[in-house]
Amino acid sequence: MQLLKDRICKDGILLPGGIVKVDSFLNHQLDPNLLVEIGHAFYHLFKNEHITKILTIEASGIAPAITTAIAFGVPVVFAKKQKSMNVGHEVYTSQVFSYTKNVTYDIVVSKEYLKKEDRVLIIDDFLATGHALRGLSNIVTECGAELIGVGIVIEKSFQNGGKELRKSGLRIESLAKISSITEEGIVFD
Amino acid sequence: MQLLKDRICKDGILLPGGIVKVDSFLNHQLDPNLLVEIGHAFYHLFKNEHITKILTIEASGIAPAITTAIAFGVPVVFAKKQKSMNVGHEVYTSQVFSYTKNVTYDIVVSKEYLKKEDRVLIIDDFLATGHALRGLSNIVTECGAELIGVGIVIEKSFQNGGKELRKSGLRIESLAKISSITEEGIVFD
Numbered sequence: 054m055q056l057l058k059d060r061i062c063k064d065g066i067l068l069p070g071g072i073v074k075v076d077s078f079l080n081h082q083l084d085p086n087l088l089v090e091i092g093h094a095f096y097h098l099f100k101n102e103h104i105t106k107i108l109t110i111e112a113s114g115i116a117p118a119i120t121t122a123i124a125f126g127v128p129v130v131f132a133k134k135q136k137s138m139n140v141g142h143e144v145y146t147s148q149v150f151s152y153t154k155n156v157t158y159d160i161v162v163s164k165e166y167l168k169k170e171d172r173v174l175i176i177d178d179f180l181a182t183g184h185a186l187r188g189l190s191n192i193v194t195e196c197g198a199e200l201i202g203v204g205i206v207i208e209k210s211f212q213n214g215g216k217e218l219r220k221s222g223l224r225i226e227s228l229a230k231i232s233s234i235t236e237e238g239i240v241f242d
Numbered sequence: 243m244q245l246l247k248d249r250i251c252k253d254g255i256l257l258p259g260g261i262v263k264v265d266s267f268l269n270h271q272l273d274p275n276l277l278v279e280i281g282h283a284f285y286h287l288f289k290n291e292h293i294t295k296i297l298t299i300e301a302s303g304i305a306p307a308i309t310t311a312i313a314f315g316v317p318v319v320f321a322k323k324q325k326s327m328n329v330g331h332e333v334y335t336s337q338v339f340s341y342t343k344n345v346t347y348d349i350v351v352s353k354e355y356l357k358k359e360d361r362v363l364i365i366d367d368f369l370a371t372g373h374a375l376r377g378l379s380n381i382v383t384e385c386g387a388e389l390i391g392v393g394i395v396i397e398k399s400f401q402n403g404g405k406e407l408r409k410s411g412l413r414i415e416s417l418a419k420i421s422s423i424t425e426e427g428i429v430f431d
Contacts, residue, residue: 082355083304083318085311112300112320115272116308122274123309129272131301166271 054094054228058241060087061207067234071181071209072153079178079206080113091228092120095204098226099125099174102201106130106171108193110149110160110185117206118176125174130167132160132189145195149188152181160188162196169197180205180227183214190223202226210242243283243417247430249276250396256423260370260398261342268367268395269302280417281309284393287415288314288363291390295319295360297382299338299349299374306395307365314363319356321349321378334384338377341370349377351385358386369394369416372403379412391415399431 066074078084095117107129109118115131122129134149135158143164150157167173175189186203193200200223208215208227211234215225230242255263267273284306296318298307304320311318323338324347332353339346356362364378375392382389389412397404397416400423404414419431 076352077355078317081319081322081352083308083311083320085308085315085318088308089312112304112322115301115304116318119272119274119277119305119308120312122272123278126274128267129274129305130270131272133270133301163265163270166266 054091056087056090057206057229060084061229061231062239065239067239071212071234073207073209073231073234073239075207079116083116088116088120089123091117091206092122092124094228095121095174095176095226096124098204099202102174103172104174104201106167106173106198107176108132108162108167108173108189109176110134110189113178114176117178117204121174121176121204128166130162132162132192134158134160145192147188147191147195150182150184152184160185160192162192164196167192167196167198171196171198172201173198174201175203176205177203178206180208180215180225181212183212183218186214186218186225190218204228207231243280245276245279246395246418249273250418250420251428254428256428260401260423262396262398262420262423262428264396268305272305277305277309278312280306280395281311281313283417284310284363284365284415285313287393288391291363292361293363293390295356295362295387296365297321297351297356297362297378298365299323299378302367303365306367306393310363310365310393317355319351321351321381323347323349334381336377336380336384339371339373341373349374349381351381353385356381356385356387360385360387361390362387363390364392365394366392367395369397369404369414370401372401372407375403375407379407393417396420
């Protein structure tokens with residue numbers, strides 16, 4: 054998605070450890086026009102797959118997931134990162150390690166909102182080591198629903214999470230794939 | 243907003259402590275069609291106010307904020323609930339007590355994304371005790387931006403947060419205002 058790649062080059066900030074900070078349009082401030090285009094792009098990629106549910110993880114996954122859900126006309130379920138007093142006892146859980154925050158946390162999805170009849174599209178803002186995606190994928194497996202595919206806004210393919218998950222046969226579509234970060238800047242696949 | 247009130251009556255679950263659980267369409271599973279209508283409703287209420295920025299708080303505020311931002315064509319900034327390694331040092335912060343989670347946490351907004359020239363509309367999913375709204379409002383004040391108003395999806399007016407904040411002259415528009423919860427069900431203002 055050229056619009057997205059151009060935006061990453063223009064406004065992305067490179068930090069040590071291979072971190073690409075896109076807080077100005079995706080992770081802290083959100084550009085609604087770009088997010089609508091992202092939703093359309095995922096719809097175009099998966100429109101024939103009879104998707105019934107979008108699954109994502111709070112907090113940065115919610116914005117691209119909701120614009121994708123608007124395009125599909127199906128609900129989003131966002132996994133919560135910790136048990137709160139308001140989540141029921143009947144939940145699917147998985148553990149996720151956050152590379153950027155250097156902590157392990159539980160993700161939780163209520164069994165009420167994910168059913169084995171569902172055809173699930175996972176949407177997330179980033180794919181790097183793949184920990185979050187593996188956690189979401191485990192929840193779909195535990196539920197018995199069908200995981201149709203994954204839509205990622207920005208994949209850092211040099212961190213290999215996507216490569217390993219694709220080996221298992223999972224369809225992962227990334228709108229911008231960063232293959233390396235050099236002194237000259239970002240290189241896309 | 244009748245569509246929203248009907249949905250709260252149909253799918254809201256009442257829990258002890260005056261908690262109205264709307265996880266099936268607003269706080270865990272998200273109904274994209276309803277959220278688009280919510281965005282339109284806030285646009286209709288504030289369209290003449292030359293809003294330049296939507297401010298909300300992760301995670302449940304993000305969905306209504308992004309559909310409102312799509313209607314206005316302006317960016318969203320969502321306050322983060324804890325400092326992460328990716329947030330810059332130049333931040334506005336405020337403390338917020340969560341009634342549902344019974345914890346106090348810092349909320350953080352990068353100074354890069356909120357400027358004193360901004361005309362800010364705060365959007366949030368719930369208004370009850372008003373702690374989150376006060377925290378967001380403090381951040382706008384600290385920045386020197388103009389807080390034009392507040393759009394709330396569901397206000398629990400029996401918890402008085404909104405009443406006190408309106409006394410200070412703040413314009414707060416709630417799409418559904420719950421005045422009491424009785425044995426017969428939910429009563430709206």
